[in-house]
Amino acid sequence: MRYLLLSIILFFPALMKAQDSTLIKRVPQDTSRLIMNSDVMYNRPFLIIGKSPIAIGGYLEANTQYMGTDGVTDGFSFQFRRFTLFFSSTISKRIKFLSELEFEEGTKEINLEFAAMDLELHPFLNFRGGVIMNPIGAFNQNHDGPRWDFIDRPLSATTILPSTLSNVGFGVHGKYFAHNLSLAYELYLTNGFDANIIDNTDNRTSLAAGKSNPEKFEESNSGLPMTTGKVALKHRKYGEIGLSAMLGVYNKWKLDGVVIDKQRSVSAYAFDFSTTIANQTTITGEIAVVEVDLPSGSAPQYGAQQWGCFVDLVQPLYKGSVLNFEKSKINACFRFEYADYNVGTFTETSGAIGDDILTIVPGFSFRPSGQTVLRLNYRYHWQHDLLLNPPALTSGLQFGFSTYF
């Protein structure tokens, strides 16, 4: 499997070179309709090879950084964050198939992020089944590197909500249009999290730690399905807002038919928004809350409640020709993000529990074309430990790029 994938990667640059020949054609993107977060997956730059029914696409992301914490630095590092391949095919007019494979940090982690079939019964009622993206928050649905002006993914989307999160399951989704408005909904049943969310080397409640169970393609740890639902509303002028929720059970409460514990719930809620002011400045953000029913004794090390948020501001500074890239853009950008991994107070002292992080990221991005971005970020973190001791300070510079091909 690994070798097959590797050979595809090696073969790919050859294909890319041939891109302007007649063999490979870019699939025109449908820009007539309102594209919502739930649609982005199908609205990526795809290539078609000859008469093949399969369109192929992907992106890669790499960067270098120089970061340090409290005066200690590990020096420079070069990071190959991820390489993602997607394949899509239209099986018949109303049946589509899409898959997405992600290679993180070289080939250290290979994840099947998405592999699902879509069957359109009616624009407002589609069936989707396979390995699907749980529609919790907007970032999870719309996470392709080249779309973002920052090198790191938002903390609230990776460490509070576990982007990218996908599971085996099925459900329905649909869209409804009226004038300048569109309304989308999604509702799926999938496999859920396991008890690693409260037993992991992050030493804190972490949905991300509970998503990587190697058996997740076979079974749900709790034996119960997890429900994920989202509704989103988009106005052509004002932007998009979304509300989503994910509800499941994470523990092994039953062993060989014998009940050994109560069912312990895990739930996540998210609110996302994106808007463009004066046709210029884009503001994108998300707020996420996670709640976990803990067994006695897990608190306070593991939190029963977490929350986080991020707001990205992207301000175009210049549009036009730069170094002969005719349609390039230079943006100034700023991210504010916060994550509280453990909301509450210590019963023993009534003092507040720490374990939180606040980050600001000013930066610039240069987009020589619509599909490629070069980014320069400066990050600064203030991070408290569980006991709310004086915060550890981390900062540094990052430079990197991300591009579709």
Next chain:
Amino acid sequence: MKNKSLVIITFLFLLFTAIACEKILPPAPADEDVLAGTIPGLTAQQEKEHLIGDAAFAKIFTAAEGLGPIFVQNSCSNCHVGNGKGHPSTVVTRYAHVNGSKVDYLLSKGGPQLQQKSIDGYLAESLPSEVNVFTKRLAPAIMGLGYIAALHDQSILANADSLDLNGDGISGRPNYVGPTSFFIAQDIHIAINGHYIGRFGKKAEKVMIQDQVVFALKQDIGITSDFDMEDLYNYELGVYAGDNIADPEASASFVNSLVFYMRTLKAPPRRNESDADVMAGEKVFTQIGCASCHVSTFTTSESDIAALSNQTFHPYSDFLLHDMGVSLDDKYPEGSANSNEWRTPPLWGIGLAEASQGGLFLLHDGRATSFETVIALHGGEAASRRAAFLALSEAEKAQLIKFLKSL
């Protein structure tokens, strides 16, 4: 046009880098403000060993690696945060059934220590119904332990005066304890009837650092090691099996790394030593007799780590047991130590406690949140010193406390 945009890019890039680079990395806190770092004079190889131990100390155990099945915390550094004193939320609880002079540690019911957490699919321990006394213990700082471990028993015995022959009201006594199965006596140890002087732990019940490490791995984290192969289990379940991870869950070299780490952590640094108030405070400390128990200076014996040989250090402890009176009597006797007896805790590093504890939590269970309260709770042998403290002028009290904060 082309040139213009090039200029814009270059300008932005330079501006940005200039702003960012001016203070690109946050500064390191001053050496004297942190509870980390090695003793002076280690070899490069020893420094490297220390770092391996540092990682072991911070290691977070998961169920897949043998955590539990029942446990108190999943990592040494959860309790000994930043090598400093712990927080009331991570205290350990020990229990017993006491009937007159008979103490039953309820070993057949999971005693003496409570493991209130469990891995997924396993039942956590709760206090057996017979329990009528229990004690809570706050994690101590672990700085400078190598110096204490390198003391000759003679240096500890020099301050012992169990019959108070010198009439100063202080009758410190060493705690002689039976050695662990892996104990190998060194030149520094003086045995009496096969028993050795304990110097670690709140009741001085551990002879060597390793004794506490092996105990902590098992009783606090549920990790078996080459030195203790039997896993914990919940007696209530009636199933005498631990987790399904092969034992030992930690190797001898893992244990040795932890021991080496703690032997080579430097002594806590002092701050404002030459401040006039601090110096006056130290005088008061000696004058009113705090130093009868919190002895300032010791010198180590020969050690296999050259940097620890013949070193003078200032722990402010005598490593002896003292009767501390009723307020601090937790009704929980341990080994030969009575329930009102405690080992004098070293005071070095106490001025930095607040920055690692997320507050100030003093005494064996963290009940005191100020130095004044601590001293007010000193009774028993220390009662006369408490009275002397209360008789001090406000200025002298303030100096004394300023001195404590400089430690």
